[in-house]
Structure formats: C-alpha cells, structure tokens
Amino acid sequence: MSLLGVMQIAIFAVVLTALVKPLGDFMAKVFQGERTWLTPVLGPVERGIYRLCGIDAGSETSWKRYAIAVLLFNLLGFFAVFVIQLAQGALPLNPQGFAGVEAKSAFNTAVSFASNTNWQGYGGESTMSYFTQMLALTVQNFLSAASGMAVLVALIRGFARRQTQQIGNFYVDMTRSTLYVLLPLSLLLALALVSQGVVQSFSEYRTADLVEPGTIQTTVKDASGDAATKQEQIAQQTIPLGPAASQIAIKQLGTNGGGFFNVNSAHPFENPTPLSNFLEVLAILLIPAALCYTFGRMVRDTRQGWAVYAAMMIIFLPLAFGVFSAEQAGNPRLDTLGVDQASSQMHPGGNMEGKEVRFGIASSALWAAVTTAASNGSVNSMHDSYTPLGGLVPMWLMQLGEVVFGGAGSGLYGMLMFAIVAVFIAGLMVGRTPEYLGKKIEAYEVKMASLVLLLPCVVVLVGTALASAIPEGTSSVANPGAHGFSEMLYAFTSAGNNNGSAFGGLSANTPFYNLALGVAMWISRFWLMIPVLAIAGSLAAKRNVAITAGTLPTHTPLFVAMLIGVVLMVGALTFLPALALGPIVEHLQMIGKG
Amino acid sequence: MSELRPALVSFLLLTIVTGVVYPLVVTGIGQAVFPSAANGSLIHDGDALIGSRLIGQPFSDPRYFFGRPSATAPQPYNGAASSGSNQGPTNPALAQAIKDRVAALRALDPANQAPVPIDLVTASGSGLDPHISPAAAEYQVARVARVRNRPESEIRALVKQATEGRTLGIFGEPRVNVLLLNLALDGKSAG
Numbered sequence A: 001m002s003l004l005g006v007m008q009i010a011i012f013a014v015v016l017t018a019l020v021k022p023l024g025d026f027m028a029k030v031f032q033g034e035r036t037w038l039t040p041v042l043g044p045v046e047r048g049i050y051r052l053c054g055i056d057a058g059s060e061t062s063w064k065r066y067a068i069a070v071l072l073f074n075l076l077g078f079f080a081v082f083v084i085q086l087a088q089g090a091l092p093l094n095p096q097g098f099a100g101v102e103a104k105s106a107f108n109t110a111v112s113f114a115s116n117t118n119w120q121g122y123g124g125e126s127t128m129s130y131f132t133q134m135l136a137l138t139v140q141n142f143l144s145a146a147s148g149m150a151v152l153v154a155l156i157r158g159f160a161r162r163q164t165q166q167i168g169n170f171y172v173d174m175t176r177s178t179l180y181v182l183l184p185l186s187l188l189l190a191l192a193l194v195s196q197g198v199v200q201s202f203s204e205y206r207t208a209d210l211v212e213p214g215t216i217q218t219t220v221k222d223a224s225g226d227a228a229t230k231q232e233q234i235a236q237q238t239i240p241l242g243p244a245a246s247q248i249a250i251k252q253l254g255t256n257g258g259g260f261f262n263v264n265s266a267h268p269f270e271n272p273t274p275l276s277n278f279l280e281v282l283a284i285l286l287i288p289a290a291l292c293y294t295f296g297r298m299v300r301d302t303r304q305g306w307a308v309y310a311a312m313m314i315i316f317l318p319l320a321f322g323v324f325s326a327e328q329a330g331n332p333r334l335d336t337l338g339v340d341q342a343s344s345q346m347h348p349g350g351n352m353e354g355k356e357v358r359f360g361i362a363s364s365a366l367w368a369a370v371t372t373a374a375s376n377g378s379v380n381s382m383h384d385s386y387t388p389l390g391g392l393v394p395m396w397l398m399q400l401g402e403v404v405f406g407g408a409g410s411g412l413y414g415m416l417m418f419a420i421v422a423v424f425i426a427g428l429m430v431g432r433t434p435e436y437l438g439k440k441i442e443a444y445e446v447k448m449a450s451l452v453l454l455l456p457c458v459v460v461l462v463g464t465a466l467a468s469a470i471p472e473g474t475s476s477v478a479n480p481g482a483h484g485f486s487e488m489l490y491a492f493t494s495a496g497n498n499n500g501s502a503f504g505g506l507s508a509n510t511p512f513y514n515l516a517l518g519v520a521m522w523i524s525r526f527w528l529m530i531p532v533l534a535i536a537g538s539l540a541a542k543r544n545v546a547i548t549a550g551t552l553p554t555h556t557p558l559f560v561a562m563l564i565g566v567v568l569m570v571g572a573l574t575f576l577p578a579l580a581l582g583p584i585v586e587h588l589q590m591i592g593k594g
Numbered sequence B: 001m002s003e004l005r006p007a008l009v010s011f012l013l014l015t016i017v018t019g020v021v022y023p024l025v026v027t028g029i030g031q032a033v034f035p036s037a038a039n040g041s042l043i044h045d046g047d048a049l050i051g052s053r054l055i056g057q058p059f060s061d062p063r064y065f066f067g068r069p070s071a072t073a074p075q076p077y078n079g080a081a082s083s084g085s086n087q088g089p090t091n092p093a094l095a096q097a098i099k100d101r102v103a104a105l106r107a108l109d110p111a112n113q114a115p116v117p118i119d120l121v122t123a124s125g126s127g128l129d130p131h132i133s134p135a136a137a138e139y140q141v142a143r144v145a146r147v148r149n150r151p152e153s154e155i156r157a158l159v160k161q162a163t164e165g166r167t168l169g170i171f172g173e174p175r176v177n178v179l180l181l182n183l184a185l186d187g188k189s190a191g
Helices: A003-031 A039-053 A063-090 A103-114 A130-160 A170-196 A244-253 A274-298 A302-329 A332-337 A362-373 A388-399 A410-430 A443-469 A482-496 A511-541 A557-591 B004-033 B092-108 B134-148 B152-161 B178-185
Strands: A206-221 A227-239 B042-045 B048-052 B175-177
Touching: A003 A170, A003 A274, A003 A302, A003 A362, A039 A170, A039 B004, A063 A103, A063 A130, A063 A170, A063 A511, A063 B004, A103 A130, A103 A511, A130 A170, A130 A244, A130 A274, A130 A410, A130 A511, A130 B004, A170 A244, A170 A274, A170 B004, A206 B042, A206 B048, A206 B178, A227 B048, A244 A274, A244 B004, A274 A302, A274 A362, A274 A410, A302 A362, A302 A388, A302 A410, A302 A557, A332 A557, A332 B092, A362 A388, A388 A482, A388 A557, A410 A443, A410 A511, A410 A557, A443 A482, A443 A511, A443 A557, A482 A511, A482 A557, B134 B152, B134 B175, B134 B178, B152 B178, B175 B178
Parallel strands: none
Antiparallel strands: A206 A227, B042 B048
C-alpha cells in the first residue's frame, strides 16, 4: 500500500467525520420541523405540497398507518417506473429512438429503483430514453432514499417519545427529506460534477470521426448457416450525452447507485476526474454517516449517535484497507507474463483489469468498500475482475446487512436493530432486563429485530442455492470455476441487501434473474420496513425506565465493541460457508502453484 | 380512499420537482457556466468533430501511442456501449489475453524487452479510458520516435504536455491523455 494511497483513504475518513455534525444537526432540525436557513425558500413549496395533498403537517399517525403510507407510496413509484419504461417509445425526450423496455427487465428495474437497490440489468446509454432517466429513475432516486430516511425518523421517534401511539406523518417526513436535504445537496453536487466534465445536456448523441479509423472482424452467418468472418470498417465513434449530472448527484447522495451509463462511475462522462471521484465517493457515505448524529440529537444524547458512528467506522476502515492491499498486491498468475505490477511514481501497478488509470488502485478500492458498506452499489471499477480477497470484502460488507453506514435511513435503522439484539445479549449475560435509550427491550422488539437481521440472510442464501442448482441460474455465469459461483452469490447478496452493485460478468438480464432478483429486492426492502415500524410503534407506547447503577450504558467503548461483535458474528457465521465455496477457494487456487 | 390522495398527489408533485424542475435547473446553470464540460468536452478539427477529451479512441498504428485495451463490443472504444471485460482473476482467458497483448507490443518493438506496465495490457473498467500511466507512455516512446523518425526527446516533451498529475498532489493517479498526445504528434491542437 503506497503512502499516497493510504493518505487518500485517511483524508476521506477525516473529511467525512468533519461533516457528520453540521449536516446531522441540520437534518435533526428539518425532521423536528424547526426553522432552517432554507425555510424562506422552500417553506412555501413544502406548504403548497401539503395543501394540495390535503395533509395537516401537524397531524401524526400510528405505526400501522405510517407503514401503509410507505408501502402505498413506494408501490406507486414502482408502477410509475414500470409503465414509463414500457411506454418510452411513445414518450418525448427520446432522441435515440429507444423502444419500450421488455416487461421482465422493466419489472426488475422498477423494483430495483423503488427499493433503493438500483441494480441494473440494462445498459443505460443503450436502453433508457432521457425521459425515463429523468422522470422515472431520477425521481425514484430521490423518493426511495427519502422513504428510507422517513422510516428511520419514525423509529427514532419511537425511542425518543413515551406513552404515545403517534410516530409521525410519513408524507411530512418524506417531503422534508426530499426538499430540505436531498434536493439542495444534489444541486450543489450536480453543478460541481458538471464543472469536472460530467455531461448535462438534452442533445442527441454526437458522432465523432476517429483519428485512426480501423477495421474489426465480425462473425456473420451466411444463408446456409455457416459462420464466416467479415471485415468491417470503423471510422466513427458515438459520443453519448444526456442529463447525467443531475441523476448522478442523487444516485450517490441517496445511496441509490444506478448509473446513467452502463459502467456507472467508471464512465469518463459519469466520473471524469480524481476530484469528481472524491466528491462522489464522499457523497455515498455523507447522509448515512450524518444521520448517526441526527439520531443522537433526536434522542437528546449525541453520545449515542457517536457510539453508533464509531462502530460503523471501526468495521469499515480495516475492510477498506483490506481491499486496497489485496488489489495493490496484483494477480500472481500474471507474474510470469512479462508485465510490471509493482506500483511506482510512474504507474499504479496492482490489479488494473477493470480499473481506470485516473483512479488507479487506491481510489478504486476505497470506492469498492464505500459503495458496499453503504447500500449504494455504484462502481468506479469492475468488481468482477477484483482479486478473490478484494472481491470478498465488498461481498461481505453487503452481507453484514448493509448496516455499516448502509442506505440513507435504512442503514441506521438496520444498525439500531443490531443494537437491540446487542443489549438483549448483554442483558442475558448479566441477567437483567435489557434496556436501550431508556426503553425496556422485550420479547416483541427482539423478535422483530431478529426478523430484520435474518430475512436478508435467508433471501441471499436461498437465492444463491436456487441459482446454483438450476441451468437458468448457472448458464448466465461468465467466468469458470469458483469465480462463477461468486458471481451468483454476489448477485443475490447485492439484491438481498438492496445494494445494487454486481459482478458484471453475470448475464443478469434473463427472465430467471430479472424475476428472482426482483423478488429478493422487494422482500429485503419492504418486508424489513414493517418490523422496523412495528418496533417504532411498540417503543413509542412504552414509558421510560429510570437509569440506575445497573443500566448498561450504550455510549461507551464497551457497548461499541459489543455492537461490532454482534454485527460481525452474525455476518461471519451466516456467510462463511458460502464465501468458502467462492472467493476463498479461488484465492487458494490463485496463490497455489497448481 | 383517504390514503390514496396524499400518496398520489405528493408523488406527482415531487415527480415534477425532482424529475423536471431539478434537472432543468442543473442543465440551465451547467450550460451557461460550463458549456464545454456540459456538452461532452468535445474536440473539433476545423468544423469536424474528432472526439472528446474524456473518451479514449482505439489506436493500433505503431506511429501512435496505444491506449488501454478496451472490452466494448463489437468494436473497441464503442461510446454507445461502455463495458469492462468482467474477466475474473483466475480466468485462463484473462492470462491468455494479457500474454497476447505483451507479445504484440514486443513484436512492434523487439529491442524493448522491459516488463510492460500492467495498465497497458489490461482492459479498463469503462472500455473508454482516455488515459494511460506515464510508465505506459514511456514504454512506447522509443517505438513512436523510431516509426516517426523523430528524436525521443521531442516525443517525451509531448508526453509531458499531455500528462496530468495527482489532484492537490494526493488524489487519483498521474496520467497521460492518449488522444490529446496523438493529436499533438500529428501537429494538431485540441481546440
């Protein structure tokens, strides 16, 4: 690991940590309906929306009505994305004349974007019209993230309130998340990205004359079915355009991750410079990290928020350095081929297959860890071509349940489920009724939290097992051997935890994968929100218990260690066997002489 | 039905705000303040559009510097369908491809038996990578100078012009823009 590479990761962590308090504080004000400096501009818009919706911003609901609102609202989002894709051929803003998307692929993409997964079974620049990118995909980038943040805020209210049935109003929480948090940050980021070269235009694609025209050999079948090679002259290059910057900004900030172009943020028009790369990677973790502070402020003890933040960071940093070191070490299978993989001032070295020169190893490895720690799933390098251990870490970060920062809102509510399980286990150890943030944790909460923890594990393992057992699953695999299994495991890990990144070699745009992964994404997103909201309702109804000498403090290093232990234990015990069949075997094969 | 109205109306209104107003505002400001960047950082030669400074082009003539191998289909550097190879590290096809690329480079410059910088023989993530490392450029200097019958020092000076350092000395990697370098070799500027 080069010193400059280590510094890039260290500076990232420092800048992120410095932003946690100011943004977290701001978001707490927004969610509690306090005045902020944006209120004079956005207040009238906010009130206008409530008036047309017929909502009283002051009226709150029970957890059940909150859950119905979340589900209904996201179902609408799903239908909108589905229908717009099917109809895009007849809709405006389609300069490339793309036809409507095939139904199973459209179903997959609609679930994917409504569930904040943003798995992509399609190539953006060759499939989606500008209309679809803006009015279907960009919109869901905002609204699915805002839905996650709203559910988190409802859960926090459950901890903060006592003896009430009310946990908030979904439409108010969701609207405020969108208007005051996601929209201004996206506007700033989008403009910064345009300044770096990210395209933002409604023109049709351009065609450039190549400096050196060339020929390619293509295989064509003649009338009798025999294959013949044909020379084809290539003298031009398509230069794709579109309203990309506006979508990329929210794709990063809302932990969405669905790229405008096929290769996501590896595309030079999606991520042109080291500066755009730093801003984009920072944007992935910004909101999930700052929400920890928001949580602390809303439960009136910021130490609680910092404790959760510390647990996340302590899990994240060693894993990020792990990817960096595995990728920098390069591929021993290439050592005898006359190549130079050692890093120097003159070149990045390491495993450069699937990586871009402007990012080299450090910026690519940091991104891989960040995007899978958060449930973002955008990529700036191709994870399928990572070394076995470099690919294992992103997979495992997702398998931890997307709670190490995780999705906007969903990451922290997932982590708070782990906190509930952690105090429960601690309570068992010392023989006391577990408490968290002044609330007694009883059988109901532990049951619901266990559901949230275990459901994604079941989805991932059952899905992978199914895919490995049937030809519809295995025939999509691109790489031979253990790596092929890793491709399937990665796909269900990504969908089953709403991440959206992929080992891209897997041909996932097939009926089996479109449907199976669509179902996985749907279950892991919405079936988890219901138990989380149930806990919010149950906690809000409870009275506060007095803090005594026997209360386990939950802001101390001891509790942080306990929380980390539970997260890692569940993740390791559940997934080690599957990982052993994929990346671990491949690693041993790669370093072995055989 | 009381549940349906807020869901529908808020969805429609927020679709207008985030799906129409927001992209239009970004487009308006972007086109006004950063017109070249917002439109693809295009390079013209007279009236002809000859590329983008951010999108690499395929080069195979030894008088030009070569960029990264590109895995896009059907032709390399296909701007209409970005793609990496997605070959795994133990896939025999990956080792074979790299072996063939090393052999092809050495065949064009038999005197140069130095190890080939890895970025010059591995496919980029996008298939459109406009850059190679300074080491990969230096590896090709002797060949380009010989084929063009120009002194190496002259070629090196052009490489230096097309080289960008790390941002703030820390972020990213030093890199050489292959298209701009090859245009400079032909005596064209990227106007």
